[in-house]
Amino acid sequence: MSASEQAQAIRCGEIGTVEAVESAIGRLDAMNGALNAVVVDLREEALAAAREADAARARGDELGPLHGVPVTIKINVDFTGQANSNGVPGLLGLVARDDSPIVRNWRRAGAIAIGQTNTPEFSMRVMTENPIYGRTLNPWDPSITCGGSSGGAASSVAAGIGALAHGNDIGGSLRSPAFACGVSTIKPTTGRVPAYNGTATSERPMLAQITSSQGPIAREVRDVRLGLQAMIARDPRDPWHVPLPFDGPALEGPLKVAVAEVPEGFSAHPAVLAAVEDAARMLADAGYVVERVKTPDIVRPLELWFDLIPAEMRELQLGAYRSMATPEMNRIVDQYFEMCHARDLKSFMAASAERTGHIRNWMLFLERYPLVLTPLCLEPSLAPDADLQGPGAVERVFRSFLFQTGLNTLALPCAVVPTGLHEGRPIGVQLVASRFREDVALAAAEAIEDRAGVLARRLWDREA
Template sequence: MTSSQIWQWGAVETAAAIRSGRVSSEEVTRAHVERLRAKNPSLNAVVVELTDQALETARAADRLQASGAELPTLHGVPVTIKINIDVEGQANSNGVVALKDNIAPGDAPVTANLKKAGAIILGLTNTPEFSMRAFTDNPLHGQTWSPWDKAITCGGSSGGAAVAVAVGIGCIAHGNDIGGSLRWPAFCNGVATVRPSQGRIPAFNPSATVERPPMAQLMSVQGPLCRDVADLRLALEVMSRRDARDPWWVPAPLEGPPVARRVAKAKIPASLEADPEVLALIDRAAAWLTDAGYEVVELEVPDLDEVFQLWVDLISTEIATLQLQQYREQGSPLFQGALDGILTMAKMLDATEYQQGVAYRTRLIRRWLAMLEDWPVILAPVSVQPTPAYDADLVSTEAVRRIFGNDLRFNMAVSALGVPVVTTPIGYVNGHPVGCQLIGGRFREDVCLDAAAAIEARLGLPAHDLWAR
């Protein structure tokens, strides 16, 4: 076998090949290092290379295997970590020049869980400044480019992660999501991801000097990006292992009791300007689910506009109250413009309004959970428009408002609910990937993943199309 074959394997196949002795951990890591060196210079997905350490870790993994010791789940499997969580000894810069020397004194829970599972970290992936844009560019590490077309965005904020795994740099990419930062780059790059239930995957940065604002804690999640659904299941199991440093972590099972095979296809509000080709792909995904044995009915989701606006108002109020001074002092002029576009969509809440908003969020979640009792999966767009230009949010404040308020309204609204969402590819528009959201009840990632697997079985993997170009 050649190294060009090895980097194409997913995490499940790679782990099995190493465990069986078909290939060594060092051979696998070298294949991914070669792929990184071949593709990354033109894409800038991995902005801190840890390849020397990765090869050392791989050799140690082979020695462990030779000793006859019991091997962990991801023994020898190469992965990447987004540069906004802690990897001990590395700078958690979050794309900000002022944080370039913010050296992590220890590992974040996700990092620790991946290491304990035997994964080998190839490097750290790019993110926009403060992970606050839907486009991955920053003054510290520069622009990350789409592997499909440099004229379009790779998405954000987990843009570097999505690009890396799409082109075959690592089998699993770590990312995170507070307003779509896993699902949007998965859409843009033709890969799959799971935004887990709030409390599923533990989170904490030892480098942090203060705690995150309350709604940021309850709306932000960590998660994997992979090329296929089987790898998502494996990555989710590893990432979600207990870490006592996160008091919100929940020891919920990864699989629940059987549910009705029913899917609600979200009705697109008349107020949204939607591209007919994108909607046609959503319809085709619904037909595929029907073919797989699901009952699919178009229904209106509860209070979409209210949920979206509440997300904007709560997060923006927290930013304005607790974080804006740092953003103004340390963010670049381009970042300031994109940030202003988000803030101008919001009503800044006073203390009473903020508390009322936090309380009202519970009512909105309850309405969605009631729908999910009858319809265990909701099929919805990530974006109702194709992938825009790599700098589309820098055109004007109105452009930012249009991207978030129109194109990504479903994506951002669902972020407020704390429920699991799987994004999986569903086809192409203009040769560029398009994905959908599969939304489930709390801690029923398994139900969402099952539906995603049914779609994947009919579409295939866009990464294979990308590699053939």
């Protein structure tokens, strides 16, 4: 059942919360041994919370929109009583005394966490593997990556372990796993979802703060919407949170969708281009006006991401990487630094200033075309260790994620939805909207899903 179906069934008394949680735990026991997606088992706490949730319903208490729904939480946010390890053995002692805002908001909405999901070291790879818990596999095909860094979240929800998963995204960490595992997500606008970790020993660098987002991953777009709406409640621990209503003003229709061209110097696999064309036809069928026009520059925003985020890592976080990361992760970090051209304060400040102009260009474009349809990855799939294949491997991987990571620099909301299969593996597209118009992006994603179907059901058909 979807999260929306479960919430409604529990509210109406058709099923109990204990029944829903026990079912999710049963699925975890059946599937997780092969996937290694959920790495912290919270079943005892979850069952206790489920019993209380059933008692609350019996008393007639007011129920939240996620009341009784089993969910998972990524291991890089604070969850009371659990270590915020972020995939790093040296951080296993960072035990949270309080919940992060997203955990607190989902709990208040009635969600019940059955486990925590895997992430790579420091959550800074597009693959999911770390020395504490090992590698998470893709439920469709273990020979391809499940994506990263929210790979455990996407793998688990695709396999049916809970209906809704939490993840986060600084360079594609929600969207890459959703694409790889055939599920849906949205990277919200920076400031839409409050974020804070009390276990952090220092504040994050500024550009890391304003390019990172918390968000939901789910099998169905309606659940992505439901999960996000429950995430956005105000939390004063995040001074950058913007407490706007979820739904923005109505836009005059029919809405225009710009289909982005792959820039000169980049090439996309034919299957990726076919997925974009499929999505364009589905949107046209749903009543959108689809046009192929030149979009603002995305190549330079990708370059700026590497000028800004690795520069902050080099100046403020390098000691932690060198002392706590594995040699493999440090090799990846070195390649991040090689791609960073901000070698001094002046060049860093110039890159920071330039970023604003690119955001403005995209915002003005989105006034004329409220949606932009893009590939998510220029390759249909990647190997689990594609970023470790010698010099230049990280750059090759991130060039394939041009439309993914470049948009983190712009802090715009981006939804990902699957469109079908290529050689038995998931493939999908990305939809970009203007700031705080997650509602517009998700409506278009749902229009595609209505025509393409919920892809995870085809995965489960294989089991039958």
